[in-house]
Amino acid sequence: MIYCSRCGTQNEDNNYKCIKCEALLHEPLGDRIPRMVEEYVPDYLVWSILTTLFCCLPVGIVAIVFSAQVNTKVKVGDIAGARDSSKKAKMWCWISVASWAVFVVIGIVAVMVGTIFN
Numbered sequence: 098m099i100y101c102s103r104c105g106t107q108n109e110d111n112n113y114k115c116i117k118c119e120a121l122l123h124e125p126l127g128d129r130i131p132r133m134v135e136e137y138v139p140d141y142l143v144w145s146i147l148t149t150l151f152c153c154l155p156v157g158i159v160a161i162v163f164s165a166q167v168n169t170k171v172k173v174g175d176i177a178g179a180r181d182s183s184k185k186a187k188m189w190c191w192i193s194v195a196s197w198a199v200f201v202v203i204g205i206v207a208v209m210v211g212t213i214f215n
């Protein structure tokens with residue numbers, strides 16, 4: 098059942114117009130199809146923010162920029178572009194994590210070397 102937003106009359110779900118006042122119950126089907134086929138493209142925004150905070154700030158910011166582009170591109174219907182930005186966001190998240198790991202390893206080695214030679 099769907100309620101008419103103008104007069105409150107109950108209508109069948111598949112009714113196009115209200116049986117009482119003829120107000121449109123749904124948007125015309127043609128307008129709904131593009132939104133139904135709209136694809137979900139992961140934006141990795143959470144990961145970008147986390148890697149920026151905990152790993153590597155400059156690299157994380159690059160990831161955030163690509164993450165933001167994903168949603169913008171999905172909104173304008175550029176799915177291929179959104180997928181491309183999504184891939185880049187993911188890649189920069191990994192680069193951020195990797196560079197963080199390298200710094201941690203260098204740090205541990207530096208501490209060990211310092212301990213040995215002191």
Ligand SMILES: [Zn+2]
Binds near residue numbers: 101120
């Ligand atoms: Zn109505």
